[in-house]
Amino acid sequence: MQIKKIFSAIIDDSRIIASEHAGRYKPTTTGASRMLAGVIKPQTSLEIQGVIEASRQHKIKLYPISAGRNWGYSDSMPATDHNVIVDLSLMQGIRNYDPEMGTVTIEPGVTQQQLGDFLRAQGGLHVISVTGSSPEASIIGNYLERGFGLLPVMDHAYSVMSLRAIMGNGDLYQSPLLSCGAEKSASLFRWGVGPYTDGLFFQSSFGIVTEMTIRLARRAESTQVCFIEVGDENRLWHALPLLRELRESWPLETLQIKILNGYYTLASMGFKKDDIDAAGGYQRALKRYDVPPYTLMISVSGASALSRVMVNEIRHRFSFSRRLIVLNERLIKIGRLAAPLLPAKMKHKISSAESLWSLLQGQPGTAMIGKIPYFRMSNNANLQLDHPAQDRCGIIWFALSLPLTRKGVEDFQSLTAYAEKDCGFSPIVNYTNYNHVSCIGLLAIVFNQEIETRLAQDCYQELMTRALGQGYFPYRLPSFAAQAYFDEHSVKLNRQLGKLLDPDQIFSRQC
Numbered sequence: 001m002q003i004k005k006i007f008s009a010i011i012d013d014s015r016i017i018a019s020e021h022a023g024r025y026k027p028t029t030t031g032a033s034r035m036l037a038g039v040i041k042p043q044t045s046l047e048i049q050g051v052i053e054a055s056r057q058h059k060i061k062l063y064p065i066s067a068g069r070n071w072g073y074s075d076s077m078p079a080t081d082h083n084v085i086v087d088l089s090l091m092q093g094i095r096n097y098d099p100e101m102g103t104v105t106i107e108p109g110v111t112q113q114q115l116g117d118f119l120r121a122q123g124g125l126h127v128i129s130v131t132g133s134s135p136e137a138s139i140i141g142n143y144l145e146r147g148f149g150l151l152p153v154m155d156h157a158y159s160v161m162s163l164r165a166i167m168g169n170g171d172l173y174q175s176p177l178l179s180c181g182a183e184k185s186a187s188l189f190r191w192g193v194g195p196y197t198d199g200l201f202f203q204s205s206f207g208i209v210t211e212m213t214i215r216l217a218r219r220a221e222s223t224q225v226c227f228i229e230v231g232d233e234n235r236l237w238h239a240l241p242l243l244r245e246l247r248e249s250w251p252l253e254t255l256q257i258k259i260l261n262g263y264y265t266l267a268s269m270g271f272k273k274d275d276i277d278a279a280g281g282y283q284r285a286l287k288r289y290d291v292p293p294y295t296l297m298i299s300v301s302g303a304s305a306l307s308r309v310m311v312n313e314i315r316h317r318f319s320f321s322r323r324l325i326v327l328n329e330r331l332i333k334i335g336r337l338a339a340p341l342l343p344a345k346m347k348h349k350i351s352s353a354e355s356l357w358s359l360l361q362g363q364p365g366t367a368m369i370g371k372i373p374y375f376r377m378s379n380n381a382n383l384q385l386d387h388p389a390q391d392r393c394g395i396i397w398f399a400l401s402l403p404l405t406r407k408g409v410e411d412f413q414s415l416t417a418y419a420e421k422d423c424g425f426s427p428i429v430n431y432t433n434y435n436h437v438s439c440i441g442l443l444a445i446v447f448n449q450e451i452e453t454r455l456a457q458d459c460y461q462e463l464m465t466r467a468l469g470q471g472y473f474p475y476r477l478p479s480f481a482a483q484a485y486f487d488e489h490s491v492k493l494n495r496q497l498g499k500l501l502d503p504d505q506i507f508s509r510q511c
C-alpha cells in the first residue's frame with residue numbers, strides 16, 4: 001500500500017513512515033504480531049480529519065496510539081492486520097490549567113512525565129495520578145483504556161470531564177456542554193446534558209480523541225502508607241472484611257488499598273524467577289528475602305491531621321498483623337541515610353520504598369517497568385529496562401473486576417492456580433480496590449517470548465473462559481483477545497452505533 005502517496009497531501013513526508021521502516025512499532029510484550037501498513041504522525045486535528053477522509057476513500061484501516069506503551073494489553077499493535085498506525089505523540093498541547101478548580105486540557109501526546117513537569121513548573125499545587133507504567137506513557141491512552149493510578153482520582157476514566165474527538169465518519173465530536181459553548185461547565189461536570197456520550201470513546205473504535213479535560217488531584221499535605229504483613233491465608237480472610245469496613249466507615253477518595261501476594265512483592269523488588277529457584281522455591285525465597293506471603297498496602301493522603309487519624313485507625317484494626325510499617329516522609333529520609341550501611345535485602349526494600357514514594361508524589365518512574373516484566377529474563381545485560389516490548393519481555397495482564405470478599409479472592413486464586421499448575425506461570429498477583437466493595441484482581445502472566453508465547457496467550461483465553469463461568473470478566477482486554485470477544489459478544493447497540501459513527505469501518509476494532 002502506497003501510504004506516502006495517499007497521505008502526503010495531508011501530512012509532511014517526514015511524518016509518514018512506510019511499513020518497512022516501522023520496526024520500532026512492531027515489538028510487543030503480549031507476543032501479538034500483526035502486519036502493519038505503515039505509520040503516520042499527524043500534528044493537528046485538521047490533519048486527523050484529512051487522514052480520516054483519505055482513509056475512507058482508499059479503504060485504509062487506522063489504529064490510533066497516543067504513546068503506544070500499552071504493555072501487557074496492546075502495545076502499539078492493532079487487533080487486525082494491515083492497519084496504518086496513527087501515532088499522536090507529536091500532539092503535546094497542555095492548555096487551560098485552572099489552579100483553583102484543578103482541571104487541565106491535554107492533547108494525546110502528553111505523557112505522564114510532561115504533565116507532571118508542567119504542574120511542578122506551575123507551582124506544584126496539583127499532581128497527576130501516576131501509573132506504574134512508563135513516564136513516557138500518555139495520559140489520554142491510559143484514561144481511554146480506563147486505566148488506574150496510585151493517587152487520588154485513581155479511577156482515571158472517572159476524572160475525564162470532557163473531550164473532543166474526530167469520528168470515523170469524519171465529524172467532530174464534542175462533549176454536549178462543549179458543543180453548546182459552555183466551556184466552563186464542561187470542565188466541571190462530566191455528565192453534561194442528555195445521554196452520556198463521552199463514554200463512547202473509551203475502549204472503543206469510534207474515533208480519535210484529540211483532546212481531553214481532566215480533573216487533577218491536589219498535592220496532599222501528608223501521605224502515609226501502611227504496609228501490613230499478613231503471615232497466612234487465614235489471616236487474609238480475617239483482613240478482607242476489615243478492609244471493606246475501613247473504606248465504608250472512612251469513605252475517602254484518597255484511601256487506597258492494595259493486596260500484594262509474595263510473588264508480586266518479590267517481582268516488584270526486582271527478584272526474578274531464577275532467584276526464586278536458586279533460593280530453593282517460593283516459600284524459601286520468601287524467607288530468604290524477608291517477604292510475607294501477603295502484604296496489605298493502605299495509602300492515605302490529605303491533611304496531616306486526617307492521615308494521622310487514619311494511621312491510628314489502621315493500626316488499631318490490623319493489630320493482629322505480623323508486622324505493620326508506616327512509610328512516610330520521615331522514614332524515607334532515614335532510609336536514604338541508612339541505606340549504605342544496611343545488608344543487601346534491606347537495601348532492596350528501601351529502594352522499592354523510595355520508588356513507590358516518588359510515584360505517590362506524582363512523579364512517574366521506571367521502577368515498576370524495569371522489574372515485573374523482566375521477571376523471566378535471566379539477566380539484564382544489554383537491556384534498556386524502560387521499554388519491555390523492545391527488550392522482548394513477555395507480559396500479559398489478566399485483570400478482572402471482583403468483589404473485595406473472600407469468595408472473590410478465592411475465585412481469582414482458582415484462576416491463578418490454573419495459570420501456575422497447568423501452564424507453569426508464577427502467580428504474580430495484586431488486588432487494587434476500585435471502590436469500597438470491589439477491586440481489580442491483577443495477574444501478570446510473565447513469560448519467555450522465545451518459547452512460551454502461544455502457551456501464554458492460550459492460558460489467557462482459558463482464564464477468560466473460566467472467569468466467565470464464574471461470572472467475571474476482565475475490565476480491559478489485550479488486543480489478541482479483543483477481536484474474538486467483539487466477534488462473539490459485542491453489544492447490538494454498539495454495532496449499530498459503529499455503522500453510524502464509522503460507516504466504512506476504518507478503525508480496527510468494532511465493538
Ligand SMILES: Cc1cc2nc3c(=O)[nH]c(=O)nc-3n(C[C@H](O)[C@H](O)[C@H](O)COP(=O)(O)OP(=O)(O)OC[C@H]3O[C@@H](n4cnc5c(N)ncnc54)[C@H](O)[C@@H]3O)c2cc1C
Nearest residue numbers: 066067068069070071131132133137138141142147148209
Ligand atoms: C510494569 C507495568 C506497570 C503498569 N502499570 C499500570 C498501571 O498502574 N495502571 C494502568 O492503567 N496501566 C498500567 N500498565 C499498562 C500500560 O503500560 C499503561 O496503561 C499505559 O499507560 C498505556 O498508555 P499509552 O499511552 O501507551 O497507551 P496507548 O497504547 O497509546 O493507547 C492505549 C489504547 O487506547 C487507544 N487510544 C490511544 N490514544 C487514543 C486516542 N487519542 N483516540 C482514540 N483511541 C486512543 C489505543 O488504540 C489503545 O487501544 C502497566 C504496564 C506494565 C508493563
